[in-house]
Amino acid sequence: MNEIELTAVRAQGSGGQNVNKVASAIHLRFDINGCSALPADAKQRLLALGDQRITTTGILVIKAQEFRTQERNRRAALERLTSLISAALVESKPRKPTRISKQVKKKRVETKRRRGQLKRVRRQVDEE
Structure with a gap:
């Protein structure tokens, strides 16, 4: 737990006297690089x-302020x-490229052909 640092700060936003007086929001700082429990690939x-919550030094900052009590925000x-x-x-599985079947290609070309034929029929006829 040395990698986690919890600090209580005043919450933002409206809320009146409670927000102005009580430090109920929690800033959690977690040192990713300094964590010995995480494997190297998980750190990466x-x-x-x-x-945007990860700093350039590899520290993750989480701010919890949605609840009125400090304990619930900590949780x-x-x-x-x-x-x-x-x-x-x-670990995410590597994507295996799939091939488009001949049937699907044939259907696509056929629908394109039908669409073109329909548009040809709709054209204005020249009366000369």
């Missing part, structure tokens, strides 16, 4: 997300972090 996938931030990490742990 996390960094490759190109997310929400940790849940978001776990979902990001679990998504990074899943």
